[in-house]
Amino acid sequence: MSVKVFIDGGAGTTGIEIHERLAGRADVDVVVLPDDRRKDAGARAEALNAADAVILCLPDDAAREAVSLIENTTTRVIDASTAHRTDPTWTYGFAEVAPGRRAELATATRVSNPGCYPTGFLALVAPLVRAGIVPADLPLSVNATSGYSGGGKAMIAAFEQPGVADATETGFRIYALSLGHKHVPEMQTHAGLAHPPIFMPAVARSYRGMLVEVPLHAHLLNGDVTAIRDAWADAYRDSPLVRIDAPIDSGAGSILTLEQCAGTDRLDLFAFARDGQIRLVAALDNLGKGAAGAAVQNLNLMTGLGETAGLRL
Ligand SMILES: NC(=O)C1=CN([C@@H]2O[C@H](COP(=O)(O)OP(=O)(O)OC[C@H]3O[C@@H](n4cnc5c(N)ncnc54)[C@H](OP(=O)(O)O)[C@@H]3O)[C@@H](O)[C@H]2O)C=CC1
């Protein structure tokens, strides 16, 4: 018997990616509303309540509304928005972030899908805080660059369609200059840090891909780069999507590109070290392990379908 999955927001960037990963699978029956009814609250309520599992690919307010429309106790929810990521009544849907999380996901009914930037940051840092290598009260900063699909349909239009509102000719830009980006509480909470990291995000003129970087001074840590690699190896031993010090795809040896994991659901972690300085770098696809890949991984774990079914390794 197949699992009935409704994608609310199925016409958006993340929704389409999820649909692609589920298409053709015999174990999943995907429901997407027709274009003229996809924002109709009645039609959405009906689909939300009829599904075994729903994946919300919506802005935060619409995601909260979708949850409020569910009246039964059987529909299981994966929310790709920011709305529930620090809500303690929801399970944070990052299988790799903590021991035992896969088992929790197997029975969870309300799962928040991680943000793309927090996925990279937490993959790098959470095992190191847990192992005591990074002291929980160490002030951290995180530099990151996303492909422009990270901003959804509006940002894609701004980069691809001259003349639309916010159209841009730029090749690279930093943003969140007022600080307080919405991903910061998620990073702090799930890494177990005493202080919010300083977050410095950027967008590049490339459709998809992401690099997330955390610089560390070795003398402030309890352990060296070998201890870091050992902690990662321990944390990701059973993780089919995470690779440590994977081959660098640029072919140029010491250059890591935004596209290292683009088009895949992989998460590659690197530690570069010299003379007491360390650069931790995560490479992922903002739409892969950063959104749609993670949502499908969560669906697989929640329904016992096999962790990597439909994923792009
Ligand atoms: N893009 C990315 O890399 C990532 C996105 N996310 C999160 O996933 C969610 C979706 O993002 P993304 O796919 O990029 O966004 P998009 O803007 O591309 O898609 C959102 C979709 O939701 C639809 N929508 C808006 N309001 C409603 C409503 N009330 N009822 C039904 N549908 C509605 C939109 O309709 P319309 O087409 O008419 O605009 C659109 O199709 C967001 O919360 C985002 O933060 C998370 C991680 C990464």
Ligand SMILES: CC(=O)N[C@@H](CCC(=O)OP(=O)(O)O)C(=O)O
């Ligand atoms: C490039 C870009 O604009 N990215 C988005 C984050 C995309 C994402 O991860 O969405 P969630 O907020 O749902 O996690 C931003 O910085 O707001």
